[in-house]
Amino acid sequence: MNARHQQIIELVNTRGSVTVSELSQLTGVSEVTVRQDLNLLERDHFLRRVHGSALALDSDNVGMRMHTRYELKQALANHAAGLIETGDAVFIEGGSSNALLARLLGERSDITVITVSHFIAHLLKDAACDVIVPGGLLQKSSQSMVGPLTRYCVQQIHFHKAFIGVDGWHAETGFTGRNMLRCDVVDAVLAKGMPTWALTDSSKFGQIHPYPLSPAYQVSEVITDSGLSEETLAQLKEQNVTVTRIAQS
Template sequence: MGKSGRTRRDVILRMLDERERLEVAELTRRLGVSAMTVRRDLHELQQDGVLRRVHGGAVRRERSPFETRRVAHAEEKLRIAARAAGLIDDGDSVAIDTGTTAHSVARALRDRRDLVVVTNSIHVAGEFQGVPDSSAKVLLAGGVIAPELCLVGALATETIRKLHVNKLVLGCGGLTAERGLTFFDIEEAEVRRAMLEIAEKVIVVMDHTKFGRTETISVARLDQVDVLVTDAEPPPPYPRLCRDSGVELVIA
Protein backbone atom coordinates (compact mmCIF):
# COMPACT_ATOMS: atom_id res chain seq x y z
CA MET A 1 0.00 0.00 0.00
CA GLY A 2 1.38 3.42 -0.99
CA LYS A 3 2.14 6.13 1.52
CA SER A 4 0.12 9.33 1.89
CA GLY A 5 1.21 12.35 -0.12
CA ARG A 6 2.74 14.23 2.80
CA THR A 7 4.49 11.10 4.11
CA ARG A 8 5.89 10.40 0.63
CA ARG A 9 7.27 13.91 0.34
CA ASP A 10 8.85 13.66 3.81
CA VAL A 11 10.60 10.44 2.68
CA ILE A 12 11.83 12.17 -0.48
CA LEU A 13 13.23 15.07 1.56
CA ARG A 14 15.03 12.69 3.93
CA MET A 15 16.54 10.88 0.95
CA LEU A 16 17.71 14.20 -0.52
CA ASP A 17 19.48 14.95 2.75
CA GLU A 18 21.58 11.84 2.12
CA ARG A 19 22.36 12.31 -1.58
CA GLU A 20 22.34 14.98 -4.26
CA ARG A 21 20.20 13.22 -6.92
CA LEU A 22 17.13 10.95 -6.87
CA GLU A 23 15.74 8.91 -9.76
CA VAL A 24 12.02 8.50 -10.45
CA ALA A 25 12.44 4.74 -10.96
CA GLU A 26 14.07 4.34 -7.55
CA LEU A 27 11.38 6.44 -5.86
CA THR A 28 8.54 4.39 -7.38
CA ARG A 29 10.08 1.24 -5.87
CA ARG A 30 10.80 2.85 -2.50
CA LEU A 31 7.40 4.52 -2.15
CA GLY A 32 5.20 1.87 -3.76
CA VAL A 33 3.44 4.29 -6.10
CA SER A 34 3.33 5.03 -9.82
CA ALA A 35 5.89 7.11 -11.70
CA MET A 36 3.13 9.68 -12.35
CA THR A 37 2.55 10.07 -8.61
CA VAL A 38 6.28 10.48 -7.96
CA ARG A 39 6.54 13.15 -10.67
CA ARG A 40 3.62 15.00 -9.09
CA ASP A 41 5.33 14.88 -5.68
CA LEU A 42 8.57 16.15 -7.20
CA HIS A 43 6.70 18.97 -8.92
CA GLU A 44 5.12 20.07 -5.62
CA LEU A 45 8.48 19.97 -3.84
CA GLN A 46 10.00 22.02 -6.65
CA GLN A 47 7.19 24.56 -6.18
CA ASP A 48 8.18 24.69 -2.50
CA GLY A 49 11.75 25.49 -3.57
CA VAL A 50 13.44 22.51 -1.93
CA LEU A 51 14.54 20.60 -5.05
CA ARG A 52 14.97 21.02 -8.80
CA ARG A 53 13.46 18.68 -11.38
CA VAL A 54 15.86 17.15 -13.90
CA HIS A 55 15.39 14.51 -16.58
CA GLY A 56 14.50 11.24 -14.86
CA GLY A 57 14.44 12.60 -11.34
CA ALA A 58 15.43 15.53 -9.13
CA VAL A 59 18.48 17.11 -7.52
CA ARG A 60 18.93 18.83 -4.19
CA ARG A 61 18.56 22.59 -4.02
CA GLU A 62 20.43 24.35 -1.27
CA ARG A 63 17.98 25.61 1.31
CA SER A 64 18.03 28.76 3.36
CA PRO A 65 17.77 28.27 7.15
CA PHE A 66 14.09 29.29 6.88
CA GLU A 67 13.41 26.65 4.20
CA THR A 68 15.24 24.00 6.21
CA ARG A 69 13.06 24.68 9.26
CA ARG A 70 9.90 24.94 7.13
CA VAL A 71 10.19 21.40 5.80
CA ALA A 72 11.11 19.94 9.21
CA HIS A 73 8.05 18.34 10.85
CA ALA A 74 5.98 19.62 7.93
CA GLU A 75 3.00 17.33 8.52
CA GLU A 76 2.77 18.34 12.18
CA LYS A 77 2.97 22.03 11.27
CA LEU A 78 0.08 21.65 8.82
CA ARG A 79 -2.09 20.12 11.56
CA ILE A 80 -1.15 22.85 14.01
CA ALA A 81 -1.83 25.53 11.40
CA ALA A 82 -5.30 24.16 10.63
CA ARG A 83 -6.29 24.20 14.32
CA ALA A 84 -4.82 27.64 14.95
CA ALA A 85 -6.52 29.07 11.86
CA GLY A 86 -9.82 27.83 13.28
CA LEU A 87 -9.33 30.25 16.20
CA ILE A 88 -9.26 33.25 13.87
CA ASP A 89 -12.50 34.69 12.51
CA ASP A 90 -13.46 36.72 9.46
CA GLY A 91 -12.85 40.38 10.20
CA ASP A 92 -10.17 39.77 12.84
CA SER A 93 -6.98 41.77 13.06
CA VAL A 94 -4.10 39.37 13.61
CA ALA A 95 -0.34 39.74 14.03
CA ILE A 96 1.74 36.87 12.63
CA ASP A 97 5.42 36.46 13.38
CA THR A 98 8.28 35.17 11.24
CA GLY A 99 8.38 31.53 12.36
CA THR A 100 7.78 28.66 9.96
CA THR A 101 4.78 27.33 11.91
CA ALA A 102 3.24 30.81 12.01
CA HIS A 103 3.88 31.02 8.27
CA SER A 104 1.84 27.81 7.86
CA VAL A 105 -1.00 29.48 9.77
CA ALA A 106 -0.87 32.44 7.38
CA ARG A 107 -1.23 30.05 4.45
CA ALA A 108 -4.26 28.46 6.14
CA LEU A 109 -5.89 31.88 6.54
CA ARG A 110 -5.93 32.91 2.89
CA ASP A 111 -9.66 32.19 2.53
CA ARG A 112 -10.68 34.34 5.53
CA ARG A 113 -12.66 37.47 4.75
CA ASP A 114 -11.71 41.02 5.76
CA LEU A 115 -8.62 40.15 7.79
CA VAL A 116 -6.15 42.80 8.83
CA VAL A 117 -2.73 41.12 9.01
CA VAL A 118 0.20 42.73 10.79
CA THR A 119 3.57 41.08 10.19
CA ASN A 120 7.27 41.71 9.82
CA SER A 121 7.66 38.63 7.59
CA ILE A 122 7.91 39.01 3.83
CA HIS A 123 7.04 35.29 3.57
CA VAL A 124 3.80 35.84 5.51
CA ALA A 125 2.87 38.99 3.60
CA GLY A 126 3.39 37.13 0.33
CA GLU A 127 0.83 34.47 1.29
CA PHE A 128 -1.98 37.00 0.90
CA GLN A 129 -0.81 38.47 -2.40
CA GLY A 130 -2.23 37.14 -5.65
CA VAL A 131 -5.03 35.23 -3.90
CA PRO A 132 -8.21 35.56 -6.02
CA ASP A 133 -10.82 37.81 -4.39
CA SER A 134 -8.67 38.27 -1.30
CA SER A 135 -10.01 40.96 1.03
CA ALA A 136 -7.08 40.83 3.46
CA LYS A 137 -5.29 44.07 4.29
CA VAL A 138 -1.62 43.39 5.05
CA LEU A 139 0.46 45.83 7.11
CA LEU A 140 4.15 44.98 6.70
CA ALA A 141 6.32 46.59 9.39
CA GLY A 142 9.29 48.53 8.11
CA GLY A 143 12.86 48.02 9.22
CA VAL A 144 16.10 46.34 8.26
CA ILE A 145 15.75 43.21 6.13
CA ALA A 146 17.25 40.22 7.95
CA PRO A 147 18.59 37.15 6.08
CA GLU A 148 15.35 35.21 6.62
CA LEU A 149 13.35 37.89 4.78
CA CYS A 150 11.90 39.54 7.84
CA LEU A 151 12.10 43.14 9.00
CA VAL A 152 13.76 43.90 12.32
CA GLY A 153 15.17 46.79 14.29
CA ALA A 154 13.81 49.89 16.00
CA LEU A 155 11.65 50.95 13.04
CA ALA A 156 9.88 47.59 12.98
CA THR A 157 9.18 47.53 16.72
CA GLU A 158 8.08 51.18 16.82
CA THR A 159 5.69 50.63 13.92
CA ILE A 160 4.13 47.59 15.57
CA ARG A 161 3.72 49.31 18.96
CA LYS A 162 1.51 51.96 17.32
CA LEU A 163 -1.01 49.28 16.30
CA HIS A 164 -3.57 47.03 18.00
CA VAL A 165 -4.71 43.52 17.04
CA ASN A 166 -7.34 41.08 18.28
CA LYS A 167 -5.02 38.10 18.06
CA LEU A 168 -1.36 37.18 17.76
CA VAL A 169 -0.02 33.99 16.19
CA LEU A 170 3.36 33.46 17.83
CA GLY A 171 5.97 30.79 17.21
CA CYS A 172 8.99 30.04 19.38
CA GLY A 173 12.27 28.21 19.39
CA GLY A 174 11.60 26.45 22.66
CA LEU A 175 9.61 26.37 25.90
CA THR A 176 10.88 25.57 29.38
CA ALA A 177 9.39 25.91 32.83
CA GLU A 178 12.21 28.20 33.94
CA ARG A 179 12.55 30.55 30.95
CA GLY A 180 9.16 30.42 29.25
CA LEU A 181 9.09 30.98 25.48
CA THR A 182 12.54 31.44 23.97
CA PHE A 183 13.97 32.31 20.56
CA PHE A 184 17.42 32.24 18.95
CA ASP A 185 17.67 35.71 17.38
CA ILE A 186 17.72 38.84 19.56
CA GLU A 187 16.35 41.25 16.92
CA GLU A 188 13.45 38.97 15.97
CA ALA A 189 12.76 38.40 19.67
CA GLU A 190 12.35 42.16 20.14
CA VAL A 191 9.74 42.27 17.37
CA ARG A 192 7.89 39.38 18.99
CA ARG A 193 7.82 41.25 22.30
CA ALA A 194 6.33 44.27 20.54
CA MET A 195 3.63 42.05 19.04
CA LEU A 196 2.82 40.68 22.50
CA GLU A 197 2.23 44.23 23.74
CA ILE A 198 -0.44 45.03 21.13
CA ALA A 199 -2.45 41.77 21.13
CA GLU A 200 -5.62 41.01 23.06
CA LYS A 201 -5.23 37.23 22.64
CA VAL A 202 -1.97 35.32 22.21
CA ILE A 203 -1.99 32.02 20.30
CA VAL A 204 1.32 30.15 20.44
CA VAL A 205 1.96 27.54 17.75
CA MET A 206 4.75 25.01 18.28
CA ASP A 207 5.42 21.38 17.48
CA HIS A 208 6.16 18.81 20.18
CA THR A 209 9.96 19.03 19.77
CA LYS A 210 9.97 22.53 21.31
CA PHE A 211 8.95 21.37 24.80
CA GLY A 212 11.98 21.36 27.08
CA ARG A 213 14.16 23.11 24.48
CA THR A 214 15.69 26.47 25.30
CA GLU A 215 17.17 29.11 23.02
CA THR A 216 19.28 32.18 23.74
CA ILE A 217 16.60 34.84 24.22
CA SER A 218 13.60 34.76 26.56
CA VAL A 219 10.54 36.21 24.79
CA ALA A 220 7.56 35.69 27.10
CA ARG A 221 6.36 33.99 30.26
CA LEU A 222 3.91 31.14 29.85
CA ASP A 223 1.21 33.11 31.70
CA GLN A 224 1.28 35.70 28.88
CA VAL A 225 -0.13 33.04 26.53
CA ASP A 226 -3.87 32.41 26.09
CA VAL A 227 -3.83 29.35 23.81
CA LEU A 228 -1.02 26.91 22.98
CA VAL A 229 -1.56 24.77 19.87
CA THR A 230 0.72 21.76 19.40
CA ASP A 231 0.64 18.40 17.65
CA ALA A 232 0.98 15.94 20.56
CA GLU A 233 0.33 15.73 24.28
CA PRO A 234 3.24 17.55 25.95
CA PRO A 235 5.47 15.69 28.41
CA PRO A 236 5.29 16.47 32.13
CA PRO A 237 5.30 19.04 33.63
CA TYR A 238 3.91 21.10 30.72
CA PRO A 239 0.21 20.11 30.91
CA ARG A 240 0.19 21.12 34.59
CA LEU A 241 2.13 24.32 33.87
CA CYS A 242 -0.40 25.27 31.21
CA ARG A 243 -3.30 24.70 33.62
CA ASP A 244 -1.60 26.66 36.39
CA SER A 245 -0.86 29.53 34.00
CA GLY A 246 -4.38 29.66 32.58
CA VAL A 247 -3.27 28.51 29.13
CA GLU A 248 -5.72 26.57 26.98
CA LEU A 249 -3.82 23.57 25.54
CA VAL A 250 -5.02 22.47 22.07
CA ILE A 251 -3.75 19.22 20.52
CA ALA A 252 -3.97 19.17 16.72
Protein backbone atom coordinates in the same frame (compact mmCIF):
# COMPACT_ATOMS: atom_id res chain seq x y z
CA MET B 1 4.67 18.47 -4.68
CA ASN B 2 3.86 14.81 -4.16
CA ALA B 3 3.98 12.68 -0.99
CA ARG B 4 7.42 11.30 -1.86
CA HIS B 5 8.86 14.79 -2.15
CA GLN B 6 7.49 15.66 1.28
CA GLN B 7 8.99 12.45 2.68
CA ILE B 8 12.40 13.33 1.22
CA ILE B 9 12.28 16.87 2.65
CA GLU B 10 11.37 15.58 6.10
CA LEU B 11 14.13 12.95 6.04
CA VAL B 12 16.74 15.50 4.99
CA ASN B 13 15.60 18.08 7.56
CA THR B 14 15.55 15.50 10.35
CA ARG B 15 18.95 13.99 9.61
CA GLY B 16 20.73 16.98 8.09
CA SER B 17 22.22 14.81 5.35
CA VAL B 18 20.93 11.70 3.55
CA THR B 19 22.57 9.74 0.74
CA VAL B 20 20.85 9.01 -2.55
CA SER B 21 21.05 5.27 -1.89
CA GLU B 22 19.39 5.67 1.53
CA LEU B 23 16.62 7.80 0.03
CA SER B 24 16.10 5.17 -2.66
CA GLN B 25 15.66 2.45 -0.03
CA LEU B 26 13.43 4.55 2.22
CA THR B 27 11.13 5.82 -0.54
CA GLY B 28 11.02 2.62 -2.57
CA VAL B 29 12.04 4.17 -5.90
CA SER B 30 15.19 3.92 -7.99
CA GLU B 31 18.26 6.09 -7.44
CA VAL B 32 17.62 7.66 -10.84
CA THR B 33 14.17 8.78 -9.67
CA VAL B 34 15.62 10.06 -6.38
CA ARG B 35 18.19 12.15 -8.28
CA GLN B 36 15.41 13.61 -10.41
CA ASP B 37 13.44 14.42 -7.24
CA LEU B 38 16.47 16.08 -5.67
CA ASN B 39 17.04 18.22 -8.74
CA LEU B 40 13.47 19.51 -8.51
CA LEU B 41 13.66 20.10 -4.75
CA GLU B 42 16.97 21.91 -5.03
CA ARG B 43 15.57 24.07 -7.80
CA ASP B 44 12.68 25.06 -5.52
CA HIS B 45 15.08 25.73 -2.59
CA PHE B 46 13.95 22.91 -0.29
CA LEU B 47 17.39 21.29 0.04
CA ARG B 48 20.93 21.36 -1.32
CA ARG B 49 22.53 18.67 -3.44
CA VAL B 50 26.11 17.49 -3.10
CA HIS B 51 27.71 14.48 -4.75
CA GLY B 52 25.70 11.40 -3.72
CA SER B 53 23.70 13.14 -0.97
CA ALA B 54 21.14 15.80 -0.09
CA LEU B 55 21.74 18.39 2.63
CA ALA B 56 19.30 20.44 4.70
CA LEU B 57 19.22 24.17 4.10
CA ASP B 58 19.38 26.86 6.76
CA SER B 59 16.73 26.26 9.43
CA ASP B 60 15.28 29.77 8.86
CA ASN B 61 14.01 28.71 5.43
CA VAL B 62 10.26 28.86 6.09
CA GLY B 63 9.25 27.43 2.71
CA MET B 64 11.30 24.34 3.40
CA ARG B 65 10.01 23.90 6.95
CA MET B 66 6.38 24.20 5.82
CA HIS B 67 6.74 20.77 4.24
CA THR B 68 8.29 19.16 7.31
CA ARG B 69 5.56 17.43 9.35
CA TYR B 70 3.17 19.09 6.91
CA GLU B 71 -0.07 17.31 7.85
CA LEU B 72 0.48 17.98 11.55
CA LYS B 73 1.22 21.67 11.02
CA GLN B 74 -1.77 21.98 8.71
CA ALA B 75 -3.97 20.57 11.48
CA LEU B 76 -2.62 23.20 13.90
CA ALA B 77 -3.27 25.92 11.33
CA ASN B 78 -6.82 24.68 10.72
CA HIS B 79 -7.60 24.91 14.44
CA ALA B 80 -6.09 28.40 14.71
CA ALA B 81 -8.04 29.62 11.69
CA GLY B 82 -11.25 28.66 13.46
CA LEU B 83 -10.46 31.23 16.18
CA ILE B 84 -10.62 34.17 13.76
CA GLU B 85 -13.88 36.11 13.62
CA THR B 86 -15.35 38.48 11.05
CA GLY B 87 -13.68 41.90 11.26
CA ASP B 88 -10.60 40.67 13.13
CA ALA B 89 -7.20 42.19 12.50
CA VAL B 90 -4.73 39.35 13.04
CA PHE B 91 -0.99 39.69 13.63
CA ILE B 92 1.05 36.73 12.31
CA GLU B 93 4.71 36.87 13.28
CA GLY B 94 6.34 34.06 11.33
CA GLY B 95 7.25 30.40 11.27
CA SER B 96 6.10 27.48 9.16
CA SER B 97 2.86 26.68 11.03
CA ASN B 98 1.92 30.35 10.96
CA ALA B 99 2.63 30.49 7.23
CA LEU B 100 0.10 27.70 6.75
CA LEU B 101 -2.36 29.64 8.93
CA ALA B 102 -1.83 32.75 6.80
CA ARG B 103 -2.52 30.78 3.64
CA LEU B 104 -5.86 29.68 5.09
CA LEU B 105 -6.79 33.18 6.22
CA GLY B 106 -5.89 34.57 2.81
CA GLU B 107 -9.13 33.08 1.47
CA ARG B 108 -11.19 35.43 3.67
CA SER B 109 -12.15 38.95 2.65
CA ASP B 110 -13.59 39.85 6.07
CA ILE B 111 -10.29 40.14 7.99
CA THR B 112 -6.96 41.96 7.94
CA VAL B 113 -3.61 40.23 8.33
CA ILE B 114 -0.60 42.09 9.75
CA THR B 115 2.72 40.32 9.31
CA VAL B 116 6.41 41.12 9.65
CA SER B 117 7.22 38.11 7.47
CA HIS B 118 7.89 38.91 3.82
CA PHE B 119 7.53 35.19 3.10
CA ILE B 120 3.98 35.27 4.48
CA ALA B 121 3.23 38.56 2.72
CA HIS B 122 4.29 36.97 -0.57
CA LEU B 123 1.99 33.99 0.11
CA LEU B 124 -0.84 36.53 0.44
CA LYS B 125 -0.05 38.58 -2.67
CA ASP B 126 -3.26 37.38 -4.37
CA ALA B 127 -5.28 36.97 -1.16
CA ALA B 128 -8.80 38.21 -0.55
CA CYS B 129 -7.85 39.69 2.84
CA ASP B 130 -6.12 43.02 3.39
CA VAL B 131 -2.43 42.69 4.26
CA ILE B 132 -0.32 45.14 6.30
CA VAL B 133 3.49 44.78 6.37
CA PRO B 134 5.27 46.97 8.97
CA GLY B 135 8.53 48.62 7.99
CA GLY B 136 11.98 48.00 9.39
CA LEU B 137 15.18 46.16 8.59
CA LEU B 138 14.75 43.08 6.39
CA GLN B 139 16.52 40.13 7.99
CA LYS B 140 17.33 38.21 4.84
CA SER B 141 17.86 34.79 6.42
CA SER B 142 14.33 34.68 7.89
CA GLN B 143 12.69 37.09 5.40
CA SER B 144 11.32 39.03 8.39
CA MET B 145 11.27 42.69 9.38
CA VAL B 146 13.20 43.42 12.58
CA GLY B 147 14.75 46.30 14.52
CA PRO B 148 13.60 49.50 16.25
CA LEU B 149 11.45 50.71 13.35
CA THR B 150 9.59 47.41 13.25
CA ARG B 151 9.02 47.56 17.01
CA TYR B 152 7.66 51.11 16.65
CA CYS B 153 5.32 50.05 13.84
CA VAL B 154 3.99 47.15 15.92
CA GLN B 155 3.34 49.58 18.78
CA GLN B 156 1.30 51.84 16.46
CA ILE B 157 -0.80 49.14 14.75
CA HIS B 158 -3.89 47.79 16.49
CA PHE B 159 -4.95 44.17 16.15
CA HIS B 160 -7.33 41.79 17.94
CA LYS B 161 -5.33 38.54 18.02
CA ALA B 162 -1.74 37.47 17.45
CA PHE B 163 0.01 34.25 16.47
CA ILE B 164 3.73 33.87 17.06
CA GLY B 165 6.33 31.23 16.31
CA VAL B 166 8.74 29.96 18.96
CA ASP B 167 11.94 27.94 18.79
CA GLY B 168 11.89 26.43 22.26
CA TRP B 169 10.25 26.23 25.68
CA HIS B 170 11.56 24.94 28.98
CA ALA B 171 10.07 25.20 32.47
CA GLU B 172 13.15 27.07 33.72
CA THR B 173 13.48 29.54 30.83
CA GLY B 174 10.02 29.92 29.35
CA PHE B 175 9.81 30.57 25.62
CA THR B 176 13.13 31.14 23.85
CA GLY B 177 14.28 31.92 20.33
CA ARG B 178 17.38 31.52 18.18
CA ASN B 179 17.36 35.15 17.02
CA MET B 180 17.56 38.18 19.30
CA LEU B 181 15.97 40.64 16.87
CA ARG B 182 12.99 38.43 16.12
CA CYS B 183 12.44 37.89 19.86
CA ASP B 184 12.44 41.67 20.27
CA VAL B 185 9.58 41.94 17.76
CA VAL B 186 7.62 39.22 19.59
CA ASP B 187 8.12 41.09 22.88
CA ALA B 188 6.61 44.19 21.25
CA VAL B 189 3.59 42.10 20.21
CA LEU B 190 3.15 40.58 23.68
CA ALA B 191 3.48 44.00 25.33
CA LYS B 192 0.23 45.09 23.67
CA GLY B 193 -1.70 42.63 25.85
CA MET B 194 -3.78 41.15 23.05
CA PRO B 195 -4.70 37.43 23.08
CA THR B 196 -1.60 35.72 21.71
CA TRP B 197 -1.13 32.10 20.68
CA ALA B 198 2.14 30.26 20.15
CA LEU B 199 1.46 27.98 17.20
CA THR B 200 4.08 25.24 17.22
CA ASP B 201 4.59 21.49 17.07
CA SER B 202 5.54 19.61 20.23
CA SER B 203 9.17 19.05 19.18
CA LYS B 204 10.02 22.58 20.40
CA PHE B 205 9.22 21.81 24.05
CA GLY B 206 12.17 20.91 26.23
CA GLN B 207 14.54 22.91 23.99
CA ILE B 208 16.43 26.00 25.20
CA HIS B 209 17.74 28.69 22.85
CA PRO B 210 19.88 31.76 23.63
CA TYR B 211 17.23 34.50 23.67
CA PRO B 212 14.27 34.35 26.08
CA LEU B 213 11.04 36.23 25.55
CA SER B 214 10.55 38.91 28.19
CA PRO B 215 9.19 37.46 31.47
CA ALA B 216 7.12 40.64 31.81
CA TYR B 217 4.68 39.41 29.15
CA GLN B 218 2.75 36.19 28.72
CA VAL B 219 1.65 34.06 25.79
CA SER B 220 -2.08 33.42 26.25
CA GLU B 221 -2.22 29.94 24.81
CA VAL B 222 -0.22 27.27 23.05
CA ILE B 223 -1.66 25.34 20.13
CA THR B 224 0.38 22.20 19.62
CA ASP B 225 -0.01 18.50 18.89
CA SER B 226 -0.73 15.45 21.02
CA GLY B 227 2.98 14.63 21.17
CA LEU B 228 3.32 17.11 24.05
CA SER B 229 4.13 15.14 27.20
CA GLU B 230 1.88 15.18 30.25
CA GLU B 231 4.79 16.51 32.32
CA THR B 232 5.29 19.47 30.00
CA LEU B 233 1.54 20.07 29.87
CA ALA B 234 1.46 20.28 33.67
CA GLN B 235 4.46 22.64 33.74
CA LEU B 236 2.82 24.97 31.22
CA LYS B 237 -0.40 25.03 33.21
CA GLU B 238 1.58 25.85 36.38
CA GLN B 239 2.83 28.93 34.52
CA ASN B 240 -0.76 29.86 33.57
CA VAL B 241 -0.37 28.99 29.90
CA THR B 242 -3.46 27.38 28.39
CA VAL B 243 -2.69 24.47 26.07
CA THR B 244 -4.71 23.05 23.20
CA ARG B 245 -3.43 19.72 21.88
CA ILE B 246 -4.53 18.69 18.40
CA ALA B 247 -4.68 14.96 17.75
CA GLN B 248 -2.13 13.73 15.22
CA SER B 249 -3.57 11.88 12.25
